[in-house]
Amino acid sequence: MIRQLTIVGLGLLGGSVAKAARAQGLARTIVAVGRSATRLEAARADGSIDRATTDLRDGLRGADFVMLAAPVTAIEDMLETVWGAAPLDATLTDVGSAKAAIVRAAERLAAVRPIAFVGSHPMAGSEQSGYAVARADLFEGATVILTPTERSVPEASKRVTEFWEALGARVTVLEPEAHDRVVAAISHLPHLVAYALVESAARLCGPALELAARGFKDTTRIAASDPRVWREIFLQNRSALGDTLAVFRAALVELEDVIAANAGDALERKLTDIRSIRERLA
Amino acid sequence: MIRQLTIVGLGLLGGSVAKAARAQGLARTIVAVGRSATRLEAARADGSIDRATTDLRDGLRGADFVMLAAPVTAIEDMLETVWGAAPLDATLTDVGSAKAAIVRAAERLAAVRPIAFVGSHPMAGSEQSGYAVARADLFEGATVILTPTERSVPEASKRVTEFWEALGARVTVLEPEAHDRVVAAISHLPHLVAYALVESAARLCGPALELAARGFKDTTRIAASDPRVWREIFLQNRSALGDTLAVFRAALVELEDVIAANAGDALERKLTDIRSIRERLA
Numbered sequence: 001m002i003r004q005l006t007i008v009g010l011g012l013l014g015g016s017v018a019k020a021a022r023a024q025g026l027a028r029t030i031v032a033v034g035r036s037a038t039r040l041e042a043a044r045a046d047g048s049i050d051r052a053t054t055d056l057r058d059g060l061r062g063a064d065f066v067m068l069a070a071p072v073t074a075i076e077d078m079l080e081t082v083w084g085a086a087p088l089d090a091t092l093t094d095v096g097s098a099k100a101a102i103v104r105a106a107e108r109l110a111a112v113r114p115i116a117f118v119g120s121h122p123m124a125g126s127e128q129s130g131y132a133v134a135r136a137d138l139f140e141g142a143t144v145i146l147t148p149t150e151r152s153v154p155e156a157s158k159r160v161t162e163f164w165e166a167l168g169a170r171v172t173v174l175e176p177e178a179h180d181r182v183v184a185a186i187s188h189l190p191h192l193v194a195y196a197l198v199e200s201a202a203r204l205c206g207p208a209l210e211l212a213a214r215g216f217k218d219t220t221r222i223a224a225s226d227p228r229v230w231r232e233i234f235l236q237n238r239s240a241l242g243d244t245l246a247v248f249r250a251a252l253v254e255l256e257d258v259i260a261a262n263a264g265d266a267l268e269r270k271l272t273d274i275r276s277i278r279e280r281l282a
Numbered sequence: 283m284i285r286q287l288t289i290v291g292l293g294l295l296g297g298s299v300a301k302a303a304r305a306q307g308l309a310r311t312i313v314a315v316g317r318s319a320t321r322l323e324a325a326r327a328d329g330s331i332d333r334a335t336t337d338l339r340d341g342l343r344g345a346d347f348v349m350l351a352a353p354v355t356a357i358e359d360m361l362e363t364v365w366g367a368a369p370l371d372a373t374l375t376d377v378g379s380a381k382a383a384i385v386r387a388a389e390r391l392a393a394v395r396p397i398a399f400v401g402s403h404p405m406a407g408s409e410q411s412g413y414a415v416a417r418a419d420l421f422e423g424a425t426v427i428l429t430p431t432e433r434s435v436p437e438a439s440k441r442v443t444e445f446w447e448a449l450g451a452r453v454t455v456l457e458p459e460a461h462d463r464v465v466a467a468i469s470h471l472p473h474l475v476a477y478a479l480v481e482s483a484a485r486l487c488g489p490a491l492e493l494a495a496r497g498f499k500d501t502t503r504i505a506a507s508d509p510r511v512w513r514e515i516f517l518q519n520r521s522a523l524g525d526t527l528a529v530f531r532a533a534l535v536e537l538e539d540v541i542a543a544n545a546g547d548a549l550e551r552k553l554t555d556i557r558s559i560r561e562r563l564a
Contacts (some may be wrong), residue, residue: 095500123495138360143493172493185486186494190479190501195553196534197472198560204467204529211454212468212563215504220473222497223560227553234541234549245538247486251477256527259474259516267516271477271509278480278505281494 002027002163006063008056008078010034010043011128012094014069015134020049020167023136033059042131057085065163066248068094071229072236083109092117093160096123097183098237099147099176105153116156119147119176119271121183122169129226140168147176182242189248191230192241195225284309284445288345290338290360292325294408297349300330302449304510305418305470305551324413339367353511354518355383365391374399375442379407379465380519381429383459388501389433398438401429401458403449403465411508422450427465429458429499464521471530473512474523476495476505 003025007014014032021027032049033056034040040052053059056078061065066086068075075096083106086092092115096102099119107118124142126133144164147155161171174182198220201208234241260265287297287309296314303309309330314331316322316340335341338360348368350357355377365388368374374397378384381401390397400467406424426446430439456464471541481500481561504519516523540549 010395015553052494057354106489117352123493125495125497143495145493147408174456174490178490182487182490182493184484186491186498188496192537193479193534195391195556196530196537197475198556199528199533199537200526201467201471202559204526205464208456208460209462209559210563211405211427211470213407213425215407215409216472218466218500218503219476219561220560220563221500224557227550227557228554231546231550233361234404235544235546236551237542238544241541244482244486245534248478251481251485254474255478256524257480259523262520263515264513264520268509269483270558271507271512274477274480275506275509277484277491278502281492281499281502 002065004029004031004063005065005067006031006033007049007067007069008033008059008060008082009068009070009074010040010049010131010134011043011069012129012131012134012138013122013124014067015043015048016136016138017067017095017167018043019134019136020139023047024166026163026166027065031059031063039131041248044050054079060087060090060091063087064090065159066090066092068092071232072096072098072102073232076105077165079105081111083115086098086114086115088113090115090118091156091159093120093163095120095122097121097187097233100180101151101236103147104177107149110151116153118152118156118160118165119178120160121145121147121179122164123187124169127222127225127228137166139176144171144175145179146171147179148173149176159234178242180237184237184244185247188233188237188241191222192234192245193248196221198223214225223232284347286313286345288313288315288341288348289331289351289354290315290364290494291350291356292322292331292413292416293351294411294413294416294420295406296349297325297330297402297413298406298420299349299351299449300325300378300420301416301418302421304330308450309347313341315491317532323412338363338410341373342367342369345369346372348372348374350374350378350507352530353514354378354380354384354504355514358387361387361391361545365395365397366454366548368397370395370397372397373438373441375402375445377402377404379403379469379515381461383518385429385431385458389431392433398435400434400438402446403429403443404446405429405469408449409504409507411511416472418452421440421446424451426451426453428453428455429461430455430480431458462519462522467528467529470515470519470523471526473504474516474527475530476502480505508535
């Protein structure tokens with residue numbers, strides 16, 4: 001049982017952590033820190049949190065479990081303040097979708113003031129954002145990638161794992177740098193490609209873009225994601241993203257070459273191989 | 283009322299035309315032509331068709347409405363035989379997803395033997411294929427692009443339009459070449475990109491690809507499409523596809539440049555503009 005869960009940032013992810021933790025009775029007190037008192041009031045009114053504050057230091061006081069659920073660069077920017085204000089016995093984690101920079105910065109701070117931190121990345125985002133779409137069951141069946149390092153306190157990894165599992169998630173472990181490569185490939189690259197698809201189709205079709213059917217809509221659904229969130233993610237993880245783009249371009253050129261050569265059998269073999277990879281994902 | 287509807291090819295689209303035409307009572311007799319007698323038997327057994335044959339000439343005899351629902355290149359290959367065997371008073375259409383080559387070949391044949399042909403493209407495909415997934419409501423609410431030309435018989439356009447509307451579809455009109463450019467952008471390009479995304483993510487992630495969440499799955503769902511169907515489509519429409527790929531690459535590079543320059547505000551403006559285009563598609 002957590003004595004005081006402090007959630008910093010009460011958007012889709014932070015709000016869903018609050019609702020799920022409340023539903024599961026994981027914390028005696030839930031405190032939320034946000035930038036706007038008005039927005040936090042909704043969560044207080046519906047009972048998902050007990051107390052709201054716009055002052056980070058104030059919100060961290062007394063916390064034994066801290067969830068940093070702000071946008072990625074905001075998390076980086078607040079780490080020093082968090083390290084100054086969080087109780088020494090607190091366990092810290094975050095929901096940032098790029099991990100190497102946050103984890104390495106946290107390790108540098110923990111070398112000076114030893115607060116236990118383990119990075120998390122719940123793979124439960126959505127093209128929607130904000131507290132209004134937060135739900136208690138968001139993490140049910142979702143995967144959370146934990147990114148402990150050789151400097152992490154095993155007890156903290158255990159505590160954070162138990163927390164996510166109590167919300168219904170499956171926890172898996174990757175090194176922070178491996179995490180960033182993997183999510184660049186399975187999340188950031190598809191987002192960037194979806195944005196480019198919408199942009200190019202609009203240029204090519206003009207008003208006929210409205211003829212787009214389900215296939216186009218599914219493929220580009222994530223291009224309706226929050227620009228403020230994705231601005232941060234793309235910039236934060238731009239080095240790993242650049243590497244994945246090179247591999248993506250190579251794969252695209254290989255397909256294009258087979259098509260340009262009118263090599264039907266080779267093309268069908270490639271498409272069949274790719275389909276079997278895709279089908280394993282269910 | 284159609285006297286005899288002949289459907290050539292009884293996969294997802296042809297099978298759904300049969301089921302929908304039967305459900306709506308659009309034709310007295312429905313005849314299906316296919317390559318495998320065993321596969322056709324399922325449709326005869328469930329009452330969707332009255333007669334099945336593997337002989338194209340035999341199936342066309344007596345038809346006053348003909349729907350060519352085979353893969354794109356198979357349609358092109360059969361056009362000469364169709365023109366030799368179809369009754370002179372029949373109305374012909376097809377479901378090919380690339381139109382210029384089929385329509386222009388049909389016009390050359392119609393100049394010799396005047397059978398009324400108007401190309402159709404029902405935007406109701408799926409990553410699934412085959413008669414087993416055909417359904418009577420497949421075209422309800424779907425868009426069908428009709429591609430008449432200055433040489434088309436207006437009466438035939440009217441008849442084909444009424445047919446699709448009776449199946450619940452909305453009909454819109456484009457020139458065959460404009461059609462190919464538009465579908466290259468909203469259908470063929472997203473398919474090719476989805477295949478390249480799966481291939482590159484598999485190379486980058488190895489077994490960690492299984493961590494892919496809903497965003498990746500939606501974006502790449504169409505990479506599970508039938509390789510035999512898409513082999514044909516990519517090859518058939520490769521010239522228009524090449525043009526769209528150039529525009530896509532340019533859009534991707536523009537995004538990449540803004541990210542590489544760490545230009546957060548410019549990036550957020552671009553993402554916001556693209557999101558508003560995507561949101562208009564609903």
